[in-house]
Amino acid sequence: MDDRKAAIVSEIPRLRRYARALLRDRDGADDLVQDCLERALTRLDNWQSGESPRRWLFTIMHHLFIDRMRKVSRRGETAMLPLDADEALAAPAEQFGNAASREIFDALQAIGPDRRAALVLVSIEGFSYAEAANILGVPAGTLMSRIARGREELRGLLDDSSRRRAIRIVES
Amino acid sequence: MSGRDFTERDIHMALDGELPGEDRAGYEAWLAANPDMQARRTRYAGDAEALRSAFAGVLDEPVPARLTRAALGEKPVVVERRRPRWWLAAAAALLLAVGGAGGYVAASLGGGSHDDSAQDQLAEEAIAAHVVYAAEKRHAVEVPASDLDHMETWLSNRIGMKLVAPNLSDDGFQLVGGRLLPAGGHRAAMLLYEDAEGNRISLFVTTEPAAHGKGIYAQSGEGPRAVYWLDKGYGCAVVGSLPDNRLSEVAKRAYEQLIAGMIS
Structure with a gap:
């Protein structure tokens, strides 16, 4: 080879x-x-x-x-829209190990693609800011603001889904 | 220690390993003096860990063969498969049952010159795609019927043959949309249709170079059936849970329009 x-x-x-x-x-x-x-x-x-x-x-x-x-x-x-709760539950289970991972996955999908890519490259793939900026073809400052906004968006979405989960538990 | 001011931006830099070493002590002191920022750091760090662990398993998954082949620039390998004998009897019975309604499916088992495994594979893939996607409400298709021109161009380019979505409104079916799927080593287009009662059928089209044949395929027990053709470099299957004679009628109309579309 x-x-x-x-x-x-x-x-x-x-x-x-x-x-x-x-x-x-x-x-x-x-x-x-x-x-x-x-x-x-x-x-x-x-x-x-x-x-x-x-x-x-x-x-x-x-x-x-x-x-x-x-x-x-x-x-x-x-x-780009987040899934409804019932659809998220219907997502194939083998794909994401547990409910926490599913929530993360759904939240990530709801973040705008530019911010999602920036956050994933740095947080999951472990690229440096310089490398990630190079991959995305944007200045380092743009990359940093995408990461900051992406993290903030992710936090809000995860808060929303834990609130929804709490409501489901109360209702059931 | 540097005397600079710190902001939320430094939290991100610290988390991502981008905070210069000489700023570290000043940063920690700033956090200690600002409980709000400390809480934010803790939260972001927790989310980052959750993010990493949610996707950690992907690295351990076996790599699909199609990806390794793509990286090596190899042609897809055709997997030899044998059709179980019981299938022949079941299919023969089905063909007898529908022969009157749709004469075009008659006697496809007689010659034995066609490639059984390719037929099985086409029908099984078409049924599998139907089972998975026809059950989806909002994510059944990638391109909706409202964007018909784009869908036809895109799918035609991807599967490598001219695809015109058949009009099945005479049979009561409206196009929902289409999607691109992997099919063996090839790509397939799936077009989804729905009638007024919400029954769905799908049309599965792929470029299949060698085999010839046609017939009806059913997996054991209940579940959707496929009416399929393999011919002149393409394969096509219509899948649904309609009664066989009705499925055959709809399939025939779809097939005729597909052929007309290909040469138009």
């Missing part, structure tokens, strides 16, 4: 995690990863050899993700 391809293969688990945090369903996330890998193969020359392919791959995937989000918002879909 070509060394460069082997290095790309070893990044697949992290690309899948990033995609899963960006998108709602597992198949859709894996489709995004597949699109990313296919595009990466056609642009192997853009990857500076000797460097980890991670940042390069994440950059490719981010562009694909943003394209997809633009199409969704042009079509006026409601993909």
Whole structure:
């Protein structure tokens, strides 16, 4: 196996995690990863050899993700809205281990895509501000404000869902 | 210690490992003097941990073969599968039952020249997609019927053949919308239709290079059935829980329009 391809293969688990945090369903996330890998193969020359392919791959995937989000918002879909409580409960259970993870997942989906991507790159994927800003193609200051707003939004959404949970317990 | 002022921004920087070491002591002193900020730091740190742990398991999941193949630039592998013998008898009985209503499905089991495993696979994938997505209320489709042109262009490009959504309103079915799905090593388009009573049927179309054949496929017991065709580089299945003769009628109309659309 070509060394460069082997290095790309070893990044697949992290690309899948990033995609899963960006998108709602597992198949859709894996489709995004597949699109990313296919595009990466056609642009192997853009990857500076000797460097980890991670940042390069994440950059490719981010562009694909943003394209997809633009199409969704042009079509006026409601993909960004938080799910109703009953629908959240109907989400496939095997995909997210427990109720707490499901709440996190739902809350994350409700955050605007730009903020979601910034927060996920730094908080989950552990990129530095400089690396994340580079992947997203924005200045560091923009990245920082997306993270700050994203965290604040996440906090509010998690508070909402724990309030809803409390109401459900009281009602039942 | 630096004498600078701290703000909420420093909480984020500290959490993300971006606070310079020389600011650390001043930052901690600032937190200690500001219980509000201290509480905020604790909360953000807890949320960040919850976020990490919610997705930690993904790294341990086995990587789907299609992704490894995509990274290596390999062609998808066709998995050989055997059709159980009981299936032949069940399918033969079904075909006899519907032969009168939809003559086009007749005698598909006679020749034996077609690729059984490809047929099984197409029908099973179509049924699986129907079971999963037709049950969804708000997330059944990716592109709604209101955006028909975009949907047709997008799905046609993705599956690699010209796809025109059949009009099934004569049968009482209106298009809900469509979505893109993985199908073996290929991509498939799924179009979902609904009648006035809320019954849903789906049309599953994929590019399937080799096999030929047609028939009706049912998984054991209750549940939706698939009427399918494999021909000249594409495969198509209509899935629903309608009575077989009605499903066959609707499927025939869908099929005719699909063919007409492909060459239009």
